[in-house]
Amino acid sequence: MSTPALQLRERFPRLAEDVVARARLTVVPRRRVRAARMPFVTLVSLVLLGGVVGLLCFNTQMQQASFAATSLETEANNLAARQQTLHSELQTLNDPQHLAAQAQSLGMVVGESACTVRLASRTTQSDCAPATAANTPPLLARPPKKPNVLDPKPVVVEVAPAPGSGGGGGHHGHRGGGPSQHDTGRG
Amino acid sequence: MGPTSPTSHTNPTDHKREPVPRNRSRRPAARPTEAGAAPLRRGSRRGSPQVRLRVGFVLIAMVLSLFGARLVQLQGLDPEQYAEMAAAEGTVEVVLPAQRGDILDRNGQPLAASIDGLMVVGDPKQTEDKAPEIARFLSQRLDVDYFTVLKRLRAKDSRFEYLARHVPSTLATDVLQAAEDHGYKGLSTRRDAVRTYPGHDVAANLVGFMGTDKPYGGLEEVFNKALSGTDGKERYEVGAGNRIPLGNNTEVPAVNGQDLHTTIDRDLQWYTQRVLRQAVEASGGLSGLAIVMDSRTGEVLSLADDPTFDADDPGASPVRDRRARSLNLSYEPGSVEKVLTLSALIDAGQVNARTKLLVPGELHREDRVIHDHWEHGLIKLTLAGVLAKSSNVGTVLASDRFAPGQLRSYLTKFGLGQPTNVGLGAESRGNLPDPSVWNDQIEDRIDFGQSLSVNAMQMAAAVNTIANHGVRVDPTLIQGEARRDDGMEIGTDVSTERRVVSPEAARQMTLMMERTVDPEDGVAPLAQVPGYVVAGKTGTAQRVGTCGTGADAHSCYDGTDTVSFAGFAPAQNPRFTIYVVIQAPKIAGAGGGATAGPVFSKLMGYALQRYGVAPINKLQTRLPVEW
Numbered sequence: 001m002s003t004p005a006l007q008l009r010e011r012f013p014r015l016a017e018d019v020v021a022r023a024r025l026t027v028v029p030r031r032r033v034r035a036a037r038m039p040f041v042t043l044v045s046l047v048l049l050g051g052v053v054g055l056l057c058f059n060t061q062m063q064q065a066s067f068a069a070t071s072l073e074t075e076a077n078n079l080a081a082r083q084q085t086l087h088s089e090l091q092t093l094n095d096p097q098h099l100a101a102q103a104q105s106l107g108m109v110v111g112e113s114a115c116t117v118r119l120a121s122r123t124t125q126s127d128c129a130p131a132t133a134a135n136t137p138p139l140l141a142r143p144p145k146k147p148n149v150l151d152p153k154p155v156v157v158e159v160a161p162a163p164g165s166g167g168g169g170g171h172h173g174h175r176g177g178g179p180s181q182h183d184t185g186r187g
Numbered sequence: 188m189g190p191t192s193p194t195s196h197t198n199p200t201d202h203k204r205e206p207v208p209r210n211r212s213r214r215p216a217a218r219p220t221e222a223g224a225a226p227l228r229r230g231s232r233r234g235s236p237q238v239r240l241r242v243g244f245v246l247i248a249m250v251l252s253l254f255g256a257r258l259v260q261l262q263g264l265d266p267e268q269y270a271e272m273a274a275a276e277g278t279v280e281v282v283l284p285a286q287r288g289d290i291l292d293r294n295g296q297p298l299a300a301s302i303d304g305l306m307v308v309g310d311p312k313q314t315e316d317k318a319p320e321i322a323r324f325l326s327q328r329l330d331v332d333y334f335t336v337l338k339r340l341r342a343k344d345s346r347f348e349y350l351a352r353h354v355p356s357t358l359a360t361d362v363l364q365a366a367e368d369h370g371y372k373g374l375s376t377r378r379d380a381v382r383t384y385p386g387h388d389v390a391a392n393l394v395g396f397m398g399t400d401k402p403y404g405g406l407e408e409v410f411n412k413a414l415s416g417t418d419g420k421e422r423y424e425v426g427a428g429n430r431i432p433l434g435n436n437t438e439v440p441a442v443n444g445q446d447l448h449t450t451i452d453r454d455l456q457w458y459t460q461r462v463l464r465q466a467v468e469a470s471g472g473l474s475g476l477a478i479v480m481d482s483r484t485g486e487v488l489s490l491a492d493d494p495t496f497d498a499d500d501p502g503a504s505p506v507r508d509r510r511a512r513s514l515n516l517s518y519e520p521g522s523v524e525k526v527l528t529l530s531a532l533i534d535a536g537q538v539n540a541r542t543k544l545l546v547p548g549e550l551h552r553e554d555r556v557i558h559d560h561w562e563h564g565l566i567k568l569t570l571a572g573v574l575a576k577s578s579n580v581g582t583v584l585a586s587d588r589f590a591p592g593q594l595r596s597y598l599t600k601f602g603l604g605q606p607t608n609v610g611l612g613a614e615s616r617g618n619l620p621d622p623s624v625w626n627d628q629i630e631d632r633i634d635f636g637q638s639l640s641v642n643a644m645q646m647a648a649a650v651n652t653i654a655n656h657g658v659r660v661d662p663t664l665i666q667g668e669a670r671r672d673d674g675m676e677i678g679t680d681v682s683t684e685r686r687v688v689s690p691e692a693a694r695q696m697t698l699m700m701e702r703t704v705d706p707e708d709g710v711a712p713l714a715q716v717p718g719y720v721v722a723g724k725t726g727t728a729q730r731v732g733t734c735g736t737g738a739d740a741h742s743c744y745d746g747t748d749t750v751s752f753a754g755f756a757p758a759q760n761p762r763f764t765i766y767v768v769i770q771a772p773k774i775a776g777a778g779g780g781a782t783a784g785p786v787f788s789k790l791m792g793y794a795l796q797r798y799g800v801a802p803i804n805k806l807q808t809r810l811p812v813e814w
Contacts, residue, residue: 081356091385096457114718126802137461
């Protein structure tokens with residue numbers, strides 16, 4: 001390789017010297033174009049920082065949501081329990097026994113005649129009579145019978161004068177009259 | 188051999204070849220070698236690196252092999268346990284309790300309902316110091332016994348004691364808050380559902396009740412599985428009482444129990460129970476029961492027992508009152524059974540309502556004498572008269588026309604001797620004598636309702652067959668269908684019906700039964716319902732009790748009676764069948780017509796008006812009772 005180059009140089013010593021000199025290729029260290037480091041580092045740091053801060057915020061947010069969820073859940077439970085308690089109170093008020101007691105305290109009785117009103121012909125059908133308390137059962141069971149020690153027989157003292165006052169009054173005055181009287185009194 | 192051997196090898200030769208006078212003059216032979224070697228080999232005291240490396244390696248290997256062994260132990264031998272322990276750290280597992288299904292009446296009103304509740308538990312380690320104060324506080328606020336709680340608060344070697352069960356949530360929370368304010372430590376709560384019975388004693392015998400941990404009796408027990416549902420569970424990780432977001436979280440949702448829809452009408456049930464109680468109290472009876480049934484569908488609208496109990500406070504009543512006598516008490520039905528005997532006889536074509544019978548005052552059958560409930564000589568009664576006046580003798584005479592085995596087969600078709608499977612467990616099947624023991628004498632007595640036993644539901648369904656024009660429908664307590672714990676499906680959807688007697692036989696029987704409530708010819712005028720035509724039959728049966736004492740005790744008729752009335756209205760197009768039974772009334776003159784009849788009348792009147800059945804302007808039949 002070098003031989004032809006030498007021959008060439010000898011043949012055109014001067015003429016081509018410049019050209020040859022110029023044309024000779026040499027290996028030069030590659031020139032590095034250094035981009036400015038600053039923007040990149042800033043960018044990465046920002047991304048990193050942003051990520052970390054974002055993650056932190058997100059985590060905090062989630063924790064906050066968790067706290068909120070816990071307190072809301074507690075509140076929901078309390079409200080559900082309250083609702084159920086109220087519902088059960090409503091059921092107690094709806095109890096037929098309670099309604100009957102209320103109705104009876106207002107003087108209402110269970111009807112007994114099957115009186116039907118025909119609106120079209122403006123007549124009534126079947127026997128229409130005012131209601132009595134005959135069909136209205138007592139609301140409470142009879143109290144259990146007390147032993148004689150607790151429920152002594154009434155002491156009836158017969159007094160000759162003043163017949164107008166009547167013996168029955170004295171009887172009623174004592175507690176625990178006959179069971180049948182008790183019943184009719186309530187019915 | 189380690190650190191000293193190199194010096195002992197090399198130094199003696201050095202010493203021989205190059206004797207150093209300086210060394211020699213100053214030190215004995217052995218010493219100079221050491222002194223001479225010291226500047227050459229620094230650190231020879233620590234030994235050679237190879238040896239040190241080896242030793243170090245052995246040590247490290249020993250430690251590592253310890254780690255390795257531990258690793259094998261952790262991972263290889265029992266990894267699950269450690270994994271669980273690790274997971275359990277900070278993981279909470281909660282049971283998601285399934286809500287018990289409600290038991291509802293036909294209009295959706297609750298007979299039994301569940302509400303959220305809590306149990307209050309205590310840790311005796313923390314509570315024993317202030318036990319008396321806490322016990323007093325709890326007994327005032329929670330309706331618990333002071334001494335029981337006090338003992339539990341002081342329990343030795345325990346860290347968990349139940350203090351109050353089934354407390355409504357709001358109350359328990361309030362109480363715990365108050366306890367905290369008082370500075371009482373060691374109390375906490377857990378979930379523990381509360382079962383409430385808003386109607387208290389309404390349908391209590393039918394519904395049953397919940398004990399502390401399991402149901403007792405009634406629908407609660409029979410349908411326990413369907414009502415309970417399946418508990419779910421949830422696991423999650425917590426930190427400082429809060430759920431960790433994105434942490435492990437698994438959830439198996441709870442499957443709530445099914446609601447049970449019964450055919451009971453709560454208001455009618457209440458009225459039935461009150462009227463029945465009034466009658467039982469007034470007659471001094473042992474117990475009573477009443478059944479109101481929809482004639483067409485067999486749905487039981489009300490099933491009342493007396494004495495009954497408060498399902499919210501079952502402990503206040505004796506065990507015998509907590510059962511459903513209407514299903515598990517069997518008794519001899521008495522004359523009500525004549526309805527079945529005579530309608531079967533009409534269906535068999537042997538008689539009709541106008542068949543003429545000569546009825547003597549008493550009838551001698553083998554070694555027994557059959558009487559009527561009133562004294563009479565030879566009288567002329569039609570079949571209608573036999574029923575209206577409830578003549579035993581007349582019934583037995585007419586029933587002589589049955590072919591052998593015919594009566595039993597009819598009674599079986601009416602449903603006697605078999606459980607009705609209406610819904611409750613422990614139902615009595617009654618007793619219809621087996622063909623092997625059936626004889627003429629037994630048949631004579633069965634004709635008028637003795638020598639066989641029934642439960643009230645069987646009898647109501649049998650009489651309802653006449654009301655339903657000869658077709659028997661299964662009585663039902665459950666709307667739709669529901670599966671009992673024993674796997675049986677019951678309810679209106681699966682109830683069956685079968686024809687027992689012809690429509691004509693049922694019609695004639697209805698006309699005959701109308702005569703029972705006739706003021707002149709019948710025995711039960713008090714069972715009339717103003718404005719409607721009623722068909723019915725009284726029953727006054729001797730009751731089986733125990734005679735004798737000790738070893739001599741045996742069953743016998745003990746002199747008490749079962750009085751009953753079964754009937755339906757309006758007679759020609761029945762809507763309701765009602766059966767009332769009162770056991771062992773004590774007052775004089777008690778009988779099916781006088782004692783049970785008025786109860787029937789009130790209940791029927793109430794039911795007809797409640798369901799808007801218009802009164803009918805129709806006169807009672809004038810079917811002749813005598814000839």
